[in-house]
Amino acid sequence: MLYVLAGWVGFALIAYVVLLPFLTTSARSERRGERESRDALANPPSHVPSPQKLGYAAVVLERLTEHTRIVLGVDEAWILVSDEHASGSLAAVAGAGTDADLIGRRLPIAGGSPDLHAAACATVHVGSEPRGVLCVGGHGESRDLGACESELLDELAVLTGEVLSHHERQQLRLADSEPEIRGLVKALAEADGDTYRHSLEIAVTAREVARTLGLGGTDLFETELGALMHDVGKLRLPERVRQHRGRLTPEDQQLMRLHPEWGAEMVATIPGLEAVALIVRLHHERPDGEGYPHGLVGDQIPIASRIVSVCAAYGVMTKSWPHRDAVDVDTALKELRDHAGTQFDSDVVEALASCLWDSVPVAS
Numbered sequence: 312m313l314y315v316l317a318g319w320v321g322f323a324l325i326a327y328v329v330l331l332p333f334l335t336t337s338a339r340s341e342r343r344g345e346r347e348s349r350d351a352l353a354n355p356p357s358h359v360p361s362p363q364k365l366g367y368a369a370v371v372l373e374r375l376t377e378h379t380r381i382v383l384g385v386d387e388a389w390i391l392v393s394d395e396h397a398s399g400s401l402a403a404v405a406g407a408g409t410d411a412d413l414i415g416r417r418l419p420i421a422g423g424s425p426d427l428h429a430a431a432c433a434t435v436h437v438g439s440e441p442r443g444v445l446c447v448g449g450h451g452e453s454r455d456l457g458a459c460e461s462e463l464l465d466e467l468a469v470l471t472g473e474v475l476s477h478h479e480r481q482q483l484r485l486a487d488s489e490p491e492i493r494g495l496v497k498a499l500a501e502a503d504g505d506t507y508r509h510s511l512e513i514a515v516t517a518r519e520v521a522r523t524l525g526l527g528g529t530d531l532f533e534t535e536l537g538a539l540m541h542d543v544g545k546l547r548l549p550e551r552v553r554q555h556r557g558r559l560t561p562e563d564q565q566l567m568r569l570h571p572e573w574g575a576e577m578v579a580t581i582p583g584l585e586a587v588a589l590i591v592r593l594h595h596e597r598p599d600g601e602g603y604p605h606g607l608v609g610d611q612i613p614i615a616s617r618i619v620s621v622c623a624a625y626g627v628m629t630k631s632w633p634h635r636d637a638v639d640v641d642t643a644l645k646e647l648r649d650h651a652g653t654q655f656d657s658d659v660v661e662a663l664a665s666c667l668w669d670s671v672p673v674a675s
Contacts, residue, residue: 359496359539360532361489362583367532368483371474372405374529374586379447379467380407382593382611383460385430386449390471391418392435393442401443408449431456433468437476445471463605466592470585482582491581492536499543503553506542509626514539516622516666517615523662526614534615537590541619544574544591556634568603571595594619599653617656621647621663624655640667 362368372390379388389406400417409427418427430448434441445468447456456464477483500507517538521531545553548570552563559567575592578584593616596602598609628643638646644664651657 359489359492360536361487361492362532363483363485363487364489365532367529368488368583370529371483371583371586372471373407374533375467375471375474375589376405376407376445378586378589378613379445379464381613382463382467382589382605382607383447383456384611385447388445388447389413389427390435391444391446392475404443430454431461431464433461433464435468435471435475437472437479442472442475444468459605467589470579470588473579473585473588477582477585480582486582488581488583492540492584495543495577495581496539498546502546502550505632506545506553509623509630510539510542512630513541513619513622513626516626516663517618519666520618520622520659520662521615523666524614524618524658530615533587533590533613534618536584536587537594537615538619538622540574540578540584540587541591541594541623542570542574543577544570544572546577547573556632568595572604589613590615590619594623596620597654598656601653612656614659617659621655621659625663 360367362371367374376388376390380386385408387406387408389409390404391401392404394400394402394417400419403413403416403418406413413427427446428448428450429446432444432446435443435445445464447464474483482488496507496510499510514535518531518535521534526534545567548566552559552566555563571592571594575588578591579588590613592604593607593612596605596607596612596616597620598612598617600606600608602612625643625647628638628646629640631637644660644667647655647660647663651660
């Protein structure tokens with residue numbers, strides 16, 4: 312019995328000596344992760360654009376009609392809302408691809424207007440009350456929308472309703488959404504410091520890529536905010552899924568695929584970010600149509616979403632995560648180029664490469 316006991320004690324001592332370095336490393340890594348999360352909360356992003364201060368909130372309806380025209384591949388899109396000054400009519404408040412004289416005109420609810428050729432319309436609600444319609448079409452548009460396109464038109468009508476709701480509460484003109492943006496980003500930092508830091512880095516990279524592509528103004532605003540908030544939908548994931556390291560089960564993968572839609576819902580509640588919510592919703596679409604949630608193809612995907620997609624993939628590959636090491640820049644760029652035109656937009660990939668080359672100091 313004493314020999315057996317002595318053997319167990321000896322085995323325990325050897326195991327402790329062998330495992331001590333690994334236990335120490337694990338503890339250090341855990342403490343480092345906790346310290347980095349505290350640092351992230353103590354140092355929020357210094358640059359958070361305000362849609363009201365920049366004047367973006369004033370054009371958000373126009374941006375939604377422009378995105379509607381692009382993602383549905385139609386010539387025209389317009390928004391008509393109930394006219395409080397004239398019952399029985401609708402007022403045109405925004406449009407893309409339409410005659411500029413349309414905006415401000417009152418149109419009868421019954422019969423519409425001979426100048427407008429709507430292929431499809433979706434009702435816009437404020438709360439539970441119908442308040443207007445979002446229409447798409449054009450003089451040469453004769454096709455009917457498919458089921459997926461109709462679903463996307465409905466989602467765009469929901470975003471339009473959010474704008475009208477915020478307008479009625481004077482949150483687009485008089486409020487400042489910056490604290491709400493910071494609050495949502497802080498919630499992500501508290502829940503998942505790794506994803507938070509990743510989002511900060513992607514916002515910086517995406518802004519530079521957008522500038523390299525010659526974008527500015529509203530496109531630049533949507534790109535930067537879309538990148539910063541592209542993963543906030545992960546806040547709705549169960550913690551076991553959000554914190555999981557390694558390959559997910561098929562069931563958990565399905566949950567993970569919902570985060571762009573959840574993120575869009577969360578971002579849309581912030582006054583002035585309703586169009587940015589669409590960028591968040593579509594950042595996992597692919598040029599070859601194999602993306603989600605709508606399977607859009609090519610230029611149907613807003614340029615801001617295409618930029619976020621490429622920059623996010625690059626950021627994931629070149630960042631060290633608890634479950635895997637980072638790859639070098641050349642390896643990451645090769646991976647992006649290998650999938651350019653299918654998973655990633657080719658022009659965006661090359662713009663990212665240009666940004667990275669420009670940032671490398673030239674040896675003297």
